[in-house]
Amino acid sequence: AQSVTQLGSHVSVSEGALVLLRCNYSSSVPPxxxxxxxxxxxxxxxxxxxxxxxTLVKGINGFEAEFKKSETSFHLTKPSAHxxxxxxxxxxxxxxxxxxxxxxxxxxxxSVIA
Amino acid sequence: EAQVTQNPRxxxxxxxxxxxxxxxxxxxHEYMSWYRQDPGLGLRQIYYSMNVEATDKGDVPEGYKVSxxxxxxxxxxxxxxxxxxxxxxxxxxxxxxxNTEAFFGxxxxxxxx
Numbered sequence: 550a551q552s553v554t555q556l557g558s559h560v561s562v563s564e565g566a567l568v569l570l571r572c573n574y575s576s577s578v579p580p581x582x583x584x585x586x587x588x589x590x591x592x593x594x595x596x597x598x599x600x601x602x603x604t605l606v607k608g609i610n611g612f613e614a615e616f617k618k619s620e621t622s623f624h625l626t627k628p629s630a631h632x633x634x635x636x637x638x639x640x641x642x643x644x645x646x647x648x649x650x651x652x653x654x655x656x657x658x659x660s661v662i663a
Numbered sequence: 664e665a666q667v668t669q670n671p672r673x674x675x676x677x678x679x680x681x682x683x684x685x686x687x688x689x690x691x692h693e694y695m696s697w698y699r700q701d702p703g704l705g706l707r708q709i710y711y712s713m714n715v716e717a718t719d720k721g722d723v724p725e726g727y728k729v730s731x732x733x734x735x736x737x738x739x740x741x742x743x744x745x746x747x748x749x750x751x752x753x754x755x756x757x758x759x760x761x762n763t764e765a766f767f768g769x770x771x772x773x774x775x776x
Contacts, residue, residue, distance in 0.1 A: 558703070581763065583764075583765075585767075590770075591769060591770070592667075592753060592767040592768050592769045592770050593706075593753065593755075593765075593767040594767070595764055595765075595766075598763065598764060600763050639705060639706065650696065650708045650711060650721060650722075651706075651708075651755075651765055653698075653705040653706040653707075654705055655703060655704060655705040656705050
């Protein structure tokens with residue numbers, strides 16, 4: 550079975566500071582990995598995805614994530630936080646083949662302080 | 664514009680009164696699914712469908728039904744809602760078999776009193 554652990558249900562950073570949201574996964578096979586963002590009262594929007602190509606993945610809004618197999622991690626980073634980044638972020642995993650659902654982490658709420 | 668449309672966005676109902684939440688996508692995706700989102704639990708899959716007339720249970724199917732009579736539509740049915748089904752519901756669709764990205768609707772906030 551696959552699973553995702555997001556460390557920290559709430560992360561607070563100052564505007565302009567580095568954003569680091571942690572995600573560790575468990576999977577018996579090399580997985581596909583995703584980060585989604587959810588703004589208040591909205592659905593989930595894909596930030597970026599890893600599908601076994603380059604291990605450093607760049608997404609929208611200046612976010613990027615690095616797949617590290619040895620650490621089973623897929624942490625999300627952004628060099629400089631903006632007020633508009635305040636949202637909830639979900640890491641998700643699925644097997645690359647077969648009928649397998651997205652398995653989500655419990656989410657990390659990011660607050661950005663002026 | 665490619666999108667997944669859910670209706671209604673907000674719904675308050677009473678225990679036992681049947682309701683349907685509609686979901687429609689315009690991307691010709693084969694795969695559709697329903698999730699519920701609860702605080703501290705993330706998103707959990709309720710049901711999914713790999714194509715017309717092909718549906719199956721996800722992780723938390725109890726108390727829910729779905730149907731897939733047309734490729735674009737995937738309604739979620741609560742025959743007898745209970746307060747523990749108060750939640751935020753999302754419909755999602757994906758191309759199949761690539762399934763590399765899920766597109767989500769805006770969500771339906773359901774309250775059962």
